[in-house]
Amino acid sequence: MAHFEKAKSLNEWLDQRLAINTLNRVLAKEYWIPKDINFLWAMGMVLAITFGILLVSGIFLLMYYQPNVDLAFDSVNFTIMQEVGYGWLWRHVHAVAASVVFLIIYIHMFTGIYYGSYKKGRELIWISGMLLFVAFSAEAFSGYMLPWGQMSYWAGMVITNLFSMGSLELNGIVEWIRGDYVPAQAFLDRFFMLHVLLIPVAILALIGVHFGALRLPHVNNQNGEEIDFAVEAEKYKAGNKAASKVIAFANDFMSKDLFVVAVFLVFFFYLVFWNYGFAMDPVNFDPADGLVTPAHIYPEWYFLWSYEILRPFSKDIGLVAFAFAQVIFFLLPFLDRSPNAVPANRRGLFSIWFWAMLVDLIVLTAMGKLPPEGIYSTIGLVAALVFIALWIILPIITKLEKKL
Amino acid sequence: MGKAFGAVAGVGAVGALYAMKKSWDPLPSVKAAGFTTVDMSVCTPNKLIVEKWRGKPIFILKKTAEMVAAQNEEQTARDVIVGGEHFLIAVGLCTHLGCIPAYRENEHGFLCACHGGEFDASGIDTKAPPPSPLVIPPFKITGTTVVLGEAGPEYSKMKESGITA
Numbered sequence: 001m002a003h004f005e006k007a008k009s010l011n012e013w014l015d016q017r018l019a020i021n022t023l024n025r026v027l028a029k030e031y032w033i034p035k036d037i038n039f040l041w042a043m044g045m046v047l048a049i050t051f052g053i054l055l056v057s058g059i060f061l062l063m064y065y066q067p068n069v070d071l072a073f074d075s076v077n078f079t080i081m082q083e084v085g086y087g088w089l090w091r092h093v094h095a096v097a098a099s100v101v102f103l104i105i106y107i108h109m110f111t112g113i114y115y116g117s118y119k120k121g122r123e124l125i126w127i128s129g130m131l132l133f134v135a136f137s138a139e140a141f142s143g144y145m146l147p148w149g150q151m152s153y154w155a156g157m158v159i160t161n162l163f164s165m166g167s168l169e170l171n172g173i174v175e176w177i178r179g180d181y182v183p184a185q186a187f188l189d190r191f192f193m194l195h196v197l198l199i200p201v202a203i204l205a206l207i208g209v210h211f212g213a214l215r216l217p218h219v220n221n222q223n224g225e226e227i228d229f230a231v232e233a234e235k236y237k238a239g240n241k242a243a244s245k246v247i248a249f250a251n252d253f254m255s256k257d258l259f260v261v262a263v264f265l266v267f268f269f270y271l272v273f274w275n276y277g278f279a280m281d282p283v284n285f286d287p288a289d290g291l292v293t294p295a296h297i298y299p300e301w302y303f304l305w306s307y308e309i310l311r312p313f314s315k316d317i318g319l320v321a322f323a324f325a326q327v328i329f330f331l332l333p334f335l336d337r338s339p340n341a342v343p344a345n346r347r348g349l350f351s352i353w354f355w356a357m358l359v360d361l362i363v364l365t366a367m368g369k370l371p372p373e374g375i376y377s378t379i380g381l382v383a384a385l386v387f388i389a390l391w392i393i394l395p396i397i398t399k400l401e402k403k404l
Numbered sequence: 405m406g407k408a409f410g411a412v413a414g415v416g417a418v419g420a421l422y423a424m425k426k427s428w429d430p431l432p433s434v435k436a437a438g439f440t441t442v443d444m445s446v447c448t449p450n451k452l453i454v455e456k457w458r459g460k461p462i463f464i465l466k467k468t469a470e471m472v473a474a475q476n477e478e479q480t481a482r483d484v485i486v487g488g489e490h491f492l493i494a495v496g497l498c499t500h501l502g503c504i505p506a507y508r509e510n511e512h513g514f515l516c517a518c519h520g521g522e523f524d525a526s527g528i529d530t531k532a533p534p535p536s537p538l539v540i541p542p543f544k545i546t547g548t549t550v551v552l553g554e555a556g557p558e559y560s561k562m563k564e565s566g567i568t569a
Contacts, residue, residue: 158501158518167535176425180434182459190428291454291461293504297518311519315500315535372520 026215028250032229032236034221035245041219042260043108049261050101050268051203057094058196060087065146067192069185072148073287089272095279096272098140102302104264105133113332114354116341117220123333124213130330132206135199140300142195148188149284150294156183156191158297166316182290224342296371304368305361311372312381321384328391335391338398346404349397353390360386439553444486452507454496457541457552461496461504463514463527471512471525479526481567482540484558487548494527494538505538514538540568 007013015021064084066075080087112118118126141159145152160177164170179186218229227245235244247253283294299307310322340347344354360383367380440457447453447466455462467483467490483490496504498516505514505523513530514523522531527538544556562568
């Protein structure tokens with residue numbers, strides 16, 4: 001038995017047993033954030049809060065949802081929407097947050113790409129972030145199955161068919177994933193489990209890794225300046241806060257962070273109360289029917305770009321291109337051969353690459369929503385080829401980049 | 405000691421993974437409910453009938469004499485002949501990603517709305533992205549009825565010659 005002094009206060013009592021003062025110092029009071037940043041640095045906190053909103057609204061939906069092919073549709077569209085007090089609120093909050101969280105993820109990702117925040121010790125932040133993106137995608141997809149409407153059913157059919165690996169015709173794997181020949185009871189039950197337990201647990205673990213990977217390299221700043229955090233921290237602690245290039249995470253940075261969160265929440269609740277329609281596809285208000293395909297199947301807006309990379313090609317090439325699109329962002333820290341961790345606008349050709357990639361993804365997103373006919377097919381094909389080409393030239397143009 | 409511990413843990417892990425894999429397999433009751441009987445004598449030429457077999461839509465199309473006459477050998481080889489009439493019998497899911505193509509009576513062909521794939525009246529793919537013809541399900545002809553899910557001699561012949569996957 002280790003020796004414990006009698007504690008004089010609750011704080012001391014907890015500190016003896018949990019080292020809360022050390023935790024508070026390492027994670028908040030002496031976790032240094034550069035001053036030279038902007039509102040885009042608050043996206044991580046916006047995401048954390050949005051995830052919290054999804055968790056809380058999800059808990060309330062979970063109490064009335066029925067994971068049964070005969071009951072699921074009505075449990076959502078009648079019980080939750082019409083009978084449960086404020087059930088509509090939880091559903092609209094959950095649906096809007098699930099959509100908006102991807103908008104913020106994309107902003108967060110492209111902020112990282114623009115400022116080079118995936119290099120020089122920050123590789124694991126990028127990789128854990130991409131794993132989070134994959135986990136959120138799986139979470140969004142599995143959640144989309146649950147209302148068991150037409151879009152749920154057919155999205156489930158199309159996405160699970162991807163696992164037959166094209167001409168390899170691995171239908172056994174597809175049937176194994178579904179637990180049936182087509183999406184049915186076993187399928188709904190297992191995706192329900194994934195949505196409410198396994199994937200959220202994985203997301204929580206990954207968020208831990210993501211934050212942990214950030215602690216030693218610290219967040220980047222607007223000019224990619226290399227900061228001696230020990231020296232700047234001393235200035236700050238000596239009271240010379242004006243001369244120091246850093247501030248403490250709590251309460252200094254947190255107060256700014258939460259201000260951005262507050263602005264975001266105004267926008268978020270505006271969507272929840274007045275413009276939730278974009279997150280509720282009208283086709284999904286028809287109950288699932290395995291004998292009628294909706295005239296036009298498309299995923300939610302945040303998957304459109306990768307869907308459009310799948311679509312214009314023949315089946316096997318499309319699958320390879322799709323797989324390429326899914327994994328290639330993981331490799332960004334290694335495909336970018338330049339040592340310059342500075343904003344894209346100071347990186348010559350990379351600056352053009354950045355904007356070309358952003359515009360290309362927007363074009364792919366727009367084309368993915370339109371029917372695959374005529375000129376839209378052609379634009380989609382060109383945009384998909386441009387996407388692949390941009391990744392192929394990335395190592396070359398960054399290798400040629402002048403060292404700053 | 406470490407190796408022995410690792411070996412025991414490894415055996416346990418493999419066993420657990422095997423059990424997890426089997427737990428996700430389709431249930432016996434799901435596998436058992438797999439036969440559908442169709443009366444072919446009620447079909448009207450050039451009108452598509454959609455039956456359900458193992459949760460999947462099955463296209464049944466009686467071809468008109470003109471359609472049969474205009475066919476090439478590859479197309480005729482896929483016909484199911486019941487009582488002297490030529491039929492298309494196929495799983496009504498696009499071989500690209502599993503949407504249900506729509507039948508266009510005037511064009512005598514199928515169009516998939518999801519990704520723009522097309523098939524002719526014999527289920528042969530005529531426009532990408534679908535990589536292969538519509539799949540012909542196992543069938544057995546008895547008089548003017550067809551049992552889906554059971555492989556008769558006509559089906560086995562098609563399967564062996566590689567006409568259907």
